[in-house]
Amino acid sequence: MNSRVRKRVDEDAKYMNPRVRQRVEDVVPKVQESLDWTSMSYDLTLHVFTLLDNRDRASLASTCKAWRSIGASAYLWSSLDLRAYRFTLSVAASLANRCADLQKVRFRGLHSPAAMVNLKAKKLREISGEGCENVTDAKLSMIIARHEALEVLQLGPGFGERITSEAINIIAICCPKLKTLRVSGMRNVSSDAILSLSEHCPQLTDVGFLDCLHIHEVALGEVVSLRYIAVTGTSNINWRIAAESWEKLPNLTGLDVSRTSIDHVAVSRLLTSSQSLKVVCALNCPLLDNVADFDPDRFGGKLLIAMFNNTLNGMTSLFEDNSKMLKEETMHWLEWSLSRMLLNFAENNLLGLNSFWQSHGAKLFIRLMQSTQEDVQERSTTGLAAFMHVGDEAGKSAEAVMRDGGIPVLLKLAKSLNEGFQSEAAKAIVTLSLNPDTAKAVAEEGGVNVLLGLAKSKNRLVAQEAAEGLWNLSLGDAYKAIAEAGGVNVLMELLSRWSYGYGRLMERAAGAIANLAGDDKCSMEVARAGGVHALVGLARDCTYEGAKAQAARGLANLASYDDSNINNASIGQEPDALETLLMLTRSHHGGVKQEAAGALWRLAYDEKNRELIASLGGVEALVELARSCIHEPWVLQESAAGALWGLAHSDEQSTEIGKQGGIPPLIALGKFNAGGVHENVAGALWTLSFNHGNAVRIVEDRGVQMLVRICTYSASKLARFLASLALAYIFDGSLDDRPKRTSKSVCSAKVRTSALKCIESFIKNFKVPQIFASAASSTTPSMLAQVSEKLRIPGADNLRCSGEEIGRIVTMLQNPSPELKNFAAFALLQFTIPEASHAKHNASLMHNDGHVRNLRSAAAATRISSKANTFLKIVLRNLEHYQSECSKENK
DSSP: OOOOOOOOOOSSGGGSOHHHHHHHHHHSOOOOTTOOGGGSOHHHHHHHHHTSOHHHHHHHHTSOHHHHHHHTOTTTOSEEEOTTSOOOHHHHHHHGGGOTTOOEEEEESOSOHHHHHHTOOTTOOEEEEESOTTOOHHHHHHHHTTOTTOOEEEEOSSOGGGOOHHHHHHHHHHOTTOOEEEEESOSEEOHHHHHHHHHHOTTOOEEEEESOSEEOHHHHTTOTTOSEEEOTTOOSOOHHHHHHHHTTOTTOOEEEOTTSOOOHHHHHHHHHHOSSOOEEEETTOHHHHTOTTOOGGGSTTOEEEETTTTGGGGHHHHHHOOOSSOOHHHHHHHHHHHHHHHHHHHHTTOTTOHHHIIIIIHHHHHHHHTOSOHHHHHHHHHHHHHHTTSTTOHHHHHHHHHHTTHHHHHHHHHTSSOHHHHHHHHHHHHHHTTSHHHHHHHHHTTHHHHHHHHHTOSSHHHHHHHHHHHHHHTTTTHHHHHHHTTHHHHHHHHHHHSOTTOHHHHHHHHHHHHHHTTSHHHHHHHHHTTHHHHHHHHHHHOOOHHHHHHHHHHHHHHTOSOTTOTHHHHHHHSTTHHHHHHHHTTOSOHHHHHHHHHHHHHHTTSHHHHHHHHHTTHHHHHHHHHHHTTTSOHHHHHHHHHHHHHHTTSHHHHHHHHHTTOHHHHHHHTTSOOHHHHHHHHHHHHHHTTSHHHHHHHHHTTHHHHHHHHHHHOSOHHHHHHHHHHHHHHTSSTTTTSOHHHHHHTSOHHHHHHHHHHHHHHHHTTOOHHHHHHHHHOOOHHHHHHHHHHHOOTTGGGOOOOHHHHHHHHHGGGOSOHHHHHHHHHHHHHHHOTTOTTHHHHHHHHHHTTHHHHHHHHHHOTTSOHHHHHHHHHHHHHHHHHHHHHHHHHO
16 A cells, blocks of 8 residues: 655755745845945945854955954954854864954863963953863863953853862952852862952852852851852752851842752741842742741742742743832842743753643743843743643643744744854744644744754754754644745755764754655655655665664655656665665664665555565565564554565565565564554455465465454454455455365365455445445436445555456456455445546556456346445446546547
């Protein structure tokens, strides 16, 4: 059976969809070939540079001397985000001549502290680093000593495990202008280190010691300049001493003690005794949350953000209208604290927050995504994507994001020049696209064009997330928008531009291409763009199993169409295509085997492909696959049985499958209760049973009993029909010349009677009295068409018969068995139903081989049942319909 599967503008105009190219040409004004781009004014050129990311700015600056000067402008290089790159000495050297006035740098996974030094950015005011577990005191000191103008230093997460208090001492001494210090993961922050900060950094107002093991509480209370303290996740704090020390800080305004062991006594003391303290963030503090009689409203308008008092539910309104209590600086600090905590909650699936996520979580994340602080925006975007995966309510979470206006905000961030925003926004869009309703909204808001733009990014992580978003969107109707916007070329370019070593990127791009290939028109476009060659190469050479599976699925979808689509034959002509797919059937990865078998299943419907597959050892490989997948998931069993069914359409390969032992594993697979497996097993045995030797093997291996079981109990009508066809072939008299030993011991009269009774029982399911009464009283085409439609078996329209098969079924009309006569007429009806995929082909075989006269004779016979007579009337009416259609076409 032929089935198609869909699972979750190139710059070179010659590869663009003609419709897309025409639309672009209509919109873009004609440009004079002699235009000198270097003659643009300085301001205009500088503006062009601001629209590019750092990589493209550097590339454009290398074009000419004038642009080199503009490209080095301090205006363009005040901030540098290196997190997407391996920050090494060579990278630093290439950037150094542009970074004299650099003020802010962000990096991840610092491989050489000397790289930071070699930037020669002595005016740096802010450094943010994360994921640098290998950094020691000495390495950090090398960086800090060269940047005495530093005002903000944020290290973590994944930074401080090897940093000691000595590094804090050096920071204090070398950075007298320091205002903000936030460090994660330190084991111990000593008294001397904190007092050094107090002595040497008089402007220090914001300190965060996050997820540390221990800090010196008393010393921290000596840093009188502090306005904000965050000790989130820090353990081993003596809260009695901490409250006593910190309440004396004259400027303390905000305190974040979330995920600590603070209790209601310490919270009460701090809020009561500190005159300056305005807000305490104490989320996920077990000792505080479990106190039933604690009243947070008795602190004179001071804000306590905790789990037990549901203050999180009102945070969005606080940000929207803060005329009551908090200054802008405090609100910025609160945004920073909340974005960290909410991200932690979402990533760790904190229990007890389901109600908050659905009612207020999305809205709060979306509000924080619009903060003026880049790191807050980024964490909130990451948190939004994570929160949509929380628990079993992912669909409702996505709907909440759509309801609260999150999609336009995400798409705006995704169009930012900041690659960090692009990556995190794309992740959230990926998650939204898993839900059909929100996926539709993403597409309607212009998400397809945004993702296609991100897919062209030179940042691999951004391109990877964009490819996954396109993969998800292409599951639904948005595949049309992707194709119309030139998505095929963009995805093909992804496969060619990036190394096969980036397996996850390859998987996602190939998955999107495979989905597009699930549409007939799109499949032709994929083929024209070189999709067959690209997918074969990916399946053959990529080592990532997921990418191999999607490449094989893409080839399967390209081969899933009727004769009007030439992809099936062209795949067989592609060098190494069939060899590669056969090789993948021996993979240790179930998904790879499944998709490879599925591709071979569809490719085997082409006669030349069948012969090539067989010549490459395909029969042996597919029989072994069927034998080995007895205990595998049903989807693999379905594909393995389908591949054997496809090969069995050749008489030579049908015989070979029987000789190679292919029938016993098919019979074993048919014993499982899966409709798709039943269909392909029954279909394969039907086609195999046309061969006398195979029919004998089916009987001897107790295949008849299995077919009777499918015919009686399968949930699939198509499987029951195919099982009936196989049984009809076996018992239509072709086995009467078998040895008597086999006839008596294996194919007893009891077995034959059971099979024929099963066939008759199947047909009775379609005998609705009103249908046959209508057909008996009226033979008008309209009435017969109505009856035909009610008798249609879903999926049977994909069955394509050979002339020999049609002749054998027509011959059954003369069989002494009334059950076989009835079934033969019923089967011919299924093969000729108007508008079915292969009905015209089957009808032409009946006309060309002179079977119409036999059908008329059978319909007029006195011994034929009224049931078979009705079926044959409909068949003859269908043949007249096709003959009329052919006459019109010839004229």
